[in-house]
Amino acid sequence: QSLLTQPPSVSGVPGQRVTISCTGSSSNIGAHLDVHWYQQLPGTAPKLLIYGNINRPSGVPDRFSVSKSATSASLTITDLQAEDEAVYYCQSYDRSLGGSVIFGGGTRLTVL
Amino acid sequence: QLQLRGSGPGLVEPSETLSLTCTVSGDSITTQSYHWGWIRQSPGKGLEWIGSVSYSGNTYYRPSLKSRLIISVDTSKNQFSLKLNSVTAADTAVFYCARHSGGYIYGYFDYWDQGTLVTVSS
Numbered sequence: 001q002s003l004l005t006q007p008p009s010v011s012g013v014p015g016q017r018v019t020i021s022c023t024g025s026s027s028n029i030g031a032h033l034d035v036h037w038y039q040q041l042p043g044t045a046p047k048l049l050i051y052g053n054i055n056r057p058s059g060v061p062d063r064f065s066v067s068k069s070a071t072s073a074s075l076t077i078t079d080l081q082a083e084d085e086a087v088y089y090c091q092s093y094d095r096s097l098g099g100s101v102i103f104g105g106g107t108r109l110t111v112l
Numbered sequence: 113q114l115q116l117r118g119s120g121p122g123l124v125e126p127s128e129t130l131s132l133t134c135t136v137s138g139d140s141i142t143t144q145s146y147h148w149g150w151i152r153q154s155p156g157k158g159l160e161w162i163g164s165v166s167y168s169g170n171t172y173y174r175p176s177l178k179s180r181l182i183i184s185v186d187t188s189k190n191q192f193s194l195k196l197n198s199v200t201a202a203d204t205a206v207f208y209c210a211r212h213s214g215g216y217i218y219g220y221f222d223y224w225d226q227g228t229l230v231t232v233s234s
Contacts, residue, residue, distance in 0.1 A: 002158070033218055034214070034218060034219070034220075036219075036220035036221075038159075038221075044226075045208055045224040045225065045226055045227050046151075046159065046208070046221070046224060047224075048220055048221065048222045051213075051214060051219075051220040051222065052214060052220070057222065089158065089159055091159075091220065091221075092218075093217065093218045097175050098175040099172075099175075100161065100174055100175055101149075101161035101164070101172075101174075101217060102161070103151075103158060103159040103160065103161065104158070105158045106158040106159070
């Protein structure tokens with residue numbers, strides 16, 4: 001069971017906005033530790049989408065944005081496009097049990 | 113452009129040691145701002161961090177794997193390596209090597225290799 005909880009799946013139609021949540025606790029997101037997001041297209045390695053809570057690497061469109069609250073974070077994709085169909089992972093660090101980098105379980109986005 | 117390339121056997125027998133190497137090109141592995149990490153993904157499952165190493169050899173391991181794991185760096189070859197002993201079928205996964213950026217190990221993985229599938233089976 002991941003220490004970061006994500007919904008298993010979300011879906012939307014082209015042009016729509018979808019949001020993927022990432023719920024943590026006081027030992028990770030709530031401890032003011034950064035949240036990062038990845039996109040994994042089928043059969044490929046994960047790609048960094050957002051780092052340091054809010055930053056987009058070069059080439060990532062501004063249709064991808066994030067928000068963060070006390071113990072959770074969310075990735076929002078606006079103007080949904082077919083090529084956004086992928087699995088999305090959040091990542092942070094957890095201070096409990098000796099400390100560890102942690103990933104959410106992943107959310108499969110289906111573009112209908 | 114930074115590139116990482118993982119290599120190693122695709123098949124390992126149960127109870128043996130899984131060994132993988134990641135070769136870094138396009139930058140020196142000794143750049144102080146970075147660590148170098150291993151992440152695995154079991155078939156049909158999510159991502160699991162295995163551990164990371166600094167250029168100076170400081171290591172950070174997933175607690176549940178710590179007793180079976182050694183991650184090391186070879187600066188002369190611009191490589192870092194993973195050894196996981198006493199493997200079982202549960203260790204079957206695609207293993208990714210990646211640059212661990214953002215300072216210390218609270219950071220993110222910004223460059224990944226294509227992944228190496230390792231199957232544990234007799």
